[in-house]
Amino acid sequence: MxxxxxxxxxxxxxxxxxxxxxxxxxxxxxxxxxxxxxxxxxxxxxxxxxxxxxxxxxxxxxxxxxxxxxLINMHTHFSLSLPGPGGDAVSALDPHELALYMADGARRTLLSGVTTVRCVSEKGGADFALRRAIEAGHVAGPRIFTAGRGLCCTGGHGHDTDDTLECDGADAVTRGVRSQIAAGADLVKLMISGGIAGENEQITTPQLTRDEMSAAISTAHAWGRKVTAHAGPAAIIAEAVELGLDCVEHGYELTPEVAALMAAHGTALVPTLVVTRAKAFFDDLGVPEWMQQRSLEAGPRHLDSYRYALDAGVDVLLGSDMPPFWDFEGTSAVVRELEHMQAGGLPAPDVVRAATSAPARWLGADDLGxxxxxxxxxxxxxxxxxxxxxxxxxxxxxxxxxxxxxxxxxxxxx
The missing domain is CATH 2.30.40.10 (Urease, subunit C, domain 1)
Structure with missing residues (x-):
């Protein structure tokens, strides 16, 4: 040449x-x-x-x-670091190493067939640099829509890495929302309950007050940004939906009534079914027994919640949470998630839409999907x-x- x-x-x-x-x-x-x-x-x-x-x-x-x-994957973390040796290795990367690690993940994600991602909490602002590098043709990767750092309460879900920002009180949460928008966030991510990966919490632990959720949602909407929330229990989800929440991540413990409320308000669900069926992935990373047990035990209730959402007519969207490209149960994690969505009751043509045009519509991107x-x-x-x-x-x-x-x-x- x-x-x-x-x-x-x-x-x-x-x-x-x-x-x-x-x-x-x-x-x-x-x-x-x-x-x-x-x-x-x-x-x-x-x-x-x-x-x-x-x-x-x-x-x-x-x-x-x-x-x-x-495919459009609506729940991606290029800097994911779960408890255990695998996650500890990611957390130990310096900023330069982390950027290269995330770039490799973006390349592998694209090659797996995912051409657009929605990042929902990434470390240290590296997602913004990665987005610019992909758009400039410096590295290969999917189109990126990102929330920047997620917002949590002190000690809340994800507090122990810098992919979250601890905020307490409505004023602090308002500043947190504005800080991520100023950095270039396309949406806002809230941690409104506990989850699988927090040792000192339960899935059912509520973590933001009504005033804090209201401040976050109203501020984000005023700036033209949608809000999604890591959320497990039905009661906190219902409260957030009534305040204008645009999307629920996981939704481990929905009820038929809360699913109907979500449908009435146009609140989408990214179910991430694979995360409560991921023992082989957890074993790969050396995830501790307490987290594996919490995940696997949540699986049946998680599937019930998903079916309540389908029955109510909630708009469900693809999201793997696991790295989309991960070699998992004979295929990639993102395809395995789609298989779980079909097996859980969504007909194949609707699964295709949940992986393409429906996420694009949520993102406001009528030229994607x-x-x-x-x-x-x-x-x-x-x-x-x-x-x-x-x-x-x-x-x-x-x-x-x-x-x-x-x-x-x-x-x-x-």
């Missing part, structure tokens, strides 16, 4: 032919179409009759593969149809972000 070495391409041109299109909106694939991509966005979707496959000219025959929007003219050409391909069985995503063999192919296992685009 002669001449200057460019940064990674962030936008590309291509024509994809001989495919079955799952657009993130319709419940079944469409046949006989081609996708024309210009400068990273879908310019046209047209009959697949006018194009001849030619890699040199950017026209690629996908051999009948199913193409769908790239769908394959339609004007949308970003963020997509994945696989041999089988995920609207028939979401386990088809175990076969992802092509990933494109912004019209740039970043993974091509099947060699269809060379």
């Amino acid at each position: 002669s001449g200057p070495v460019p940064s990674l391409a962030t936008r590309g041109d291509a024509v994809l032919t001989n495919l079955r299109l799952v657009d993130g909106i319709r419940p079944t694939p469409q046949d006989g179409l081609a996708i024309v991509i210009e400068a990273g966005r879908i310019a046209r979707i047209e009959p697949d009759t006018a194009h001849t496959a030619d890699a040199a000219s950017g026209v690629h025959d996908l051999g009948g593969a199913v193409v769908m929007p790239g 769908i394959l339609a003219p004007g949308a970003w050409a963020d997509l994945v391909a696989m041999p089988d149809d995920p609207t028939a069985d979401i386990s088809a995503l175990r076969g992802i063999d092509l990933v494109m972000r912004g019209g740039v192919i970043v993974r091509d296992d099947a060699g269809r685009t060379r």
